[in-house]
Amino acid sequence: MNFSTKLINWYTVNKRDLPWRSTNNPYYIWLSEIILQQTQVVQGTPYYHAFTSQFPTVFDLANANEEDVLKLWQGLGYYSRARNLHWSAKYIVNELDGVFPDTYKDILKLKGVGDYTASAIASICFNEVTAVVDGNVYRALSRIFGIETPINSTPGQKEFKALAQQLIDKQQPAIFNQAIMEFGARQCKPKNPDCSVCPFKTSCLALKENKIAVLPVKLKKTKVTKKYFNFIVIISKNEKTILEQRIGSGIWQNLYQFPLIETEKPSTYNNIKSKIENLDVLADMNFDVHLYNDTDIIHKLSHQHLYTKFWIVSVDECIENGIDISNIKDYPVPILIGNFIDKFNF
DNA sequence: AAGCCGGGGTC
DNA sequence: GACCCAGGCTT
Numbered sequence: 001m002n003f004s005t006k007l008i009n010w011y012t013v014n015k016r017d018l019p020w021r022s023t024n025n026p027y028y029i030w031l032s033e034i035i036l037q038q039t040q041v042v043q044g045t046p047y048y049h050a051f052t053s054q055f056p057t058v059f060d061l062a063n064a065n066e067e068d069v070l071k072l073w074q075g076l077g078y079y080s081r082a083r084n085l086h087w088s089a090k091y092i093v094n095e096l097d098g099v100f101p102d103t104y105k106d107i108l109k110l111k112g113v114g115d116y117t118a119s120a121i122a123s124i125c126f127n128e129v130t131a132v133v134d135g136n137v138y139r140a141l142s143r144i145f146g147i148e149t150p151i152n153s154t155p156g157q158k159e160f161k162a163l164a165q166q167l168i169d170k171q172q173p174a175i176f177n178q179a180i181m182e183f184g185a186r187q188c189k190p191k192n193p194d195c196s197v198c199p200f201k202t203s204c205l206a207l208k209e210n211k212i213a214v215l216p217v218k219l220k221k222t223k224v225t226k227k228y229f230n231f232i233v234i235i236s237k238n239e240k241t242i243l244e245q246r247i248g249s250g251i252w253q254n255l256y257q258f259p260l261i262e263t264e265k266p267s268t269y270n271n272i273k274s275k276i277e278n279l280d281v282l283a284d285m286n287f288d289v290h291l292y293n294d295t296d297i298i299h300k301l302s303h304q305h306l307y308t309k310f311w312i313v314s315v316d317e318c319i320e321n322g323i324d325i326s327n328i329k330d331y332p333v334p335i336l337i338g339n340f341i342d343k344f345n346f
Numbered sequence: 347a348a349g350c351c352g353g354g355g356t357c
Numbered sequence: 358g359a360c361c362c363a364g365g366c367t368t
Contacts, residue, residue, distance in 0.1 A: 038353095081351095
């Protein structure tokens with residue numbers, strides 16, 4: 001039995017019933033693929049339902065405000081995905097008359113769509129024979145074929161793409177692509193896979209040579225840096241607070257946050273209080289400062305650990321700028337801020 | 347080629 | 358703690 005037949009037989013028996021498997025509509029497949037980039041199915045599924053419900057067509061998404069798209073994306077992370085998704089929806093509507101591109105080459109022109117996502121959409125929706133290579137495929141192929149080329153190197157990416165393209169079932173590329181990803185996710189798992197029930201157990205080179213735990217090979221790891229964040233939560237007499245939109249480069253682009261004072265080292269009360277006094281919005285005002293969280297909240301991103309303090313600043317005067325606290329949940333915020341807003345009793 | 351970009355889960 | 362996730366963009 002050849003590779004594809006073995007794989008698809010396994011898939012037929014073991015596949016999950018997932019919402020996006022019941023459609024070939026490229027708009028829905030696109031939504032699912034963007035949502036699932038670097039995201040597990042269990043985490044992404046609620047967002048898939050939310051997006052298809054709130055934006056049933058590409059026109060609905062294109063007509064939305066970016067802020068509404070970010071709000072719906074809140075909590076999922078990698079927010080450039082949401083901004084690019086919105087950009088591409090407008091591009092499809094304005095430049096393509098709302099017709100979704102139907103070839104790998106044209107799908108690749110969408111922002112936020114790279115080789116993997118273009119291959120997935122082109123094969124699943126349009127039966128184009130373009131092999132997908134995601135984290136699951138890297139793991140499965142590196143083990144079955146005993147390939148030790150680092151998967152995050154340029155030669156590795158080319159080698160695995162070529163191998164997948166050679167293996168793909170040209171009669172049913174849509175099924176093959178979904179099958180190999182599902183196989184990597186459910187059978188050829190990162191840790192402790194049950195190789196005794198694997199359809200490739202007799203031929204898998206990694207199993208034969210006891211290399212399951214060391215494959216796939218990956219080049220180094222990005223080192224994590226520590227940052228010290230102080231969020232200034234202003235509460236005025238007229239029940240307003242200040243939210244600022246993050247602009248420019250860096251994390252959480254275009255999301256909102258309380259005014260942020262970043263320090264080189266853990267801050268002290270006196271240290272922060274003097275900096276709060278210099279905030280323009282509080283010029284010549286009397287206020288009281290107290291620390292909300294006794295111990296730092298450590299928010300972990302992929303390459304930063306944010307040691308976070310929330311400082312509550314009560315102002316016994318009215319402020320003119322700022323937003324009504326009653327409307328605070330309308331703004332898209334990073335989950336670190338969102339958790340605080342949910343817990344804090346304004 | 348290397349660094350950056352989230353949040354949640356497993357082991 | 359280390360590693361992973363239906364990756365892609367910027368420098």
